[in-house]
Amino acid sequence: MASPAPKTSAKAAKKAAAKRGAAKADMDRPGRQHSLYALSERIYSGKRCFYCGQLLRGSHTREHVFPLWLQKRFGMANQCLTLLNGTQIPYRQLTVPCCPTCNNVHLSKLEKRVRSLLFESPIAEARRDLKDIYIWANKILLGIVYAERLLPLNRRYPRGRAILPREMHDMFNMTHFLIQGLRFPIRFTAEGEERIPGSAFLFDLKSPRNQELQFDFKDNLFGLSVSLRLGNRGIVTLSDGGAIDLSVGDLLRRDGKRKLHPIQFDELAAKAFYKATLLNRTPKYIMTEFNGAVEVMQMPLMGLSSKPVFDDWNQTAYAHMLSVLTGYPVERLKPDDTDRVMTFISDAEGNPVNIPLGRSANRSPTMNKANRRGNSKKATMSTIKRRCAALTRG
Template sequence: MKSEINFYTNFKEETFDDNTCFLCGRECEIKTTEHIFPKWLQHKYDLWDKRLIVTNDTTIPYRNLTVPCCEKCNNEDLSKVEEKFQALLERSFKNLTFEDEQIIFQWSAKILYATRYKELSLLVDRKNPELGNILTPYELESYSALHLFLQSIRFKTTFHEPKPWSIFVFNCTDDDFFYHNNIVGLCFSMKFGKIAFTIVFEDNNVIEDFMFGLKKLKEYPINFPQYLEINAHLFYSAIIKENAPKYYTTYNDNSKEINVNTVGVLRSRKWNDKEYAYLLDQILTSCGIDIGHSTWNPDGTITSFLIDQNGEHLTRKLFEK
């Protein structure tokens, strides 16, 4: 990579302390606090005093989910992304261009990466501090590609096909905010009332192609259990990835531009219906939905909420090319 040190500090050189910017990796001359879930989002959906479950199954108030950030990254680069993302949300993510998807990718990747970055400073057990923190810098290194892609917030970047993400947009019937993720699958979903999106990172757009039928669901207003079932499909598709694609990235010091190219292809192991049903059960239970039995039935079928008004399974319609 040409002149890498000139545009960001990579994982081998970063210190990960409270005076280091989580985005550019440099020591902050003027330190500010970046809210992982932006203030406008917290106020819009009354999240300030609500709590998010982190990796060790403890909770933290949304308002306390902050990371150190230098003044330029916070007040210039990230602010521009927030403005553009809000504009996309205002139009319900309709008719997304490649550039629009890149904004969603940047906004989402910041949330996922910064949440994990925050866990570097959170204790596994506050009563037993000798157990250490939830995450170590070594473990965070698995997010090095995502961290590198986040530099597209700071510099003009060209992501060459295949793009390192898959995005799905849905229309929902209720007005509640909802967020959940899957760390193993490197994906998450966020529901802004009646509009929602789910994103999978570093899949080279394979899951969007594999789950093409779910793209059509934006034509169907879906209820909350249906929304969760859709995410179970997408999260499981991400979980069964067998490898992480490699990326060749160059930085031009003169033009201040980044180019990202994919090396190799994504491989996934075979879909297992019983494993998928177990994940769906977990997601439903975590959201307080009890159907009285597992979604995996003795005859090998899976209970589904994706039924249309005529009682027909939507997936049969959706996956007809």
């Protein structure tokens, strides 16, 4: 009597496989690699360009997720990134398939612009051109995601399940589409004005002398949040439809007007990361295409609901996020049952705190190599658990 179940399961699997095959065939039709067709089902394959999705025929290249110039500048080639399954991979080995056009034209030009903005331009000028920085940070994040979809969950079974489950694919589709502006024009508007399709912040930081302590990377897949510390520059981006910028952007920019100690930067990133987990809206869009250019209008996040866009802030939950990003134990950041959480930004009277980058600062958790995402199993596993927990919620 139980025999029909396997048949039904096999039939469903066959139907799903046929659907994926049709989607692949549709994507490979002439013209399907451009504009709104890029919203088709995202196909993760070692035979496709991670950026444009084109089927790789003949010669193709590998794109370093963290570009070689960045690895050289911060001496990180032999450092490791911890993946979602807890395994580690050297930055120099973290690559994804890429077509020659995307690698040598679109992404190469982006790298040059971002490198100039971050390290050759005044920070005020770079802050006026956050679009490229936003695309660049998300290109890195989606590159990691692509690699995690191709790499096996268990290295002993290379043909087994991938690190990133198939059911998580859809959550990245829209962000991947919105960073395609390197290939064709995309104009994005929200709340009645043209803007980037998310939140992006750039901070001026104090940089330690030790090259290996100048770089740090953290992410959270809920909200597609990225934190990058690059010497004297700190980047925080969130694919949230601009909700964080509209809500607390002015406060983050106020606290970031001065030169920040790395731990102060981590605190601001923690606030943005945690705020993103409270967003209870899914951005909706109206998209049109004309002559190869795409117009994307984001509908008001508030919509027709009277419910606030963000859920209530919880200091205990925030303390856990702050612990993940700073390396300090939760018990030290929130030592009692009150709503008080340690801050490195201001003193008890609300005055800005200046933390010198001296010998003692280099011994603090955020300045210690063992607390970098790629080198601290304890810290990174906390990040992984938070990422996975957030994903199950979404």
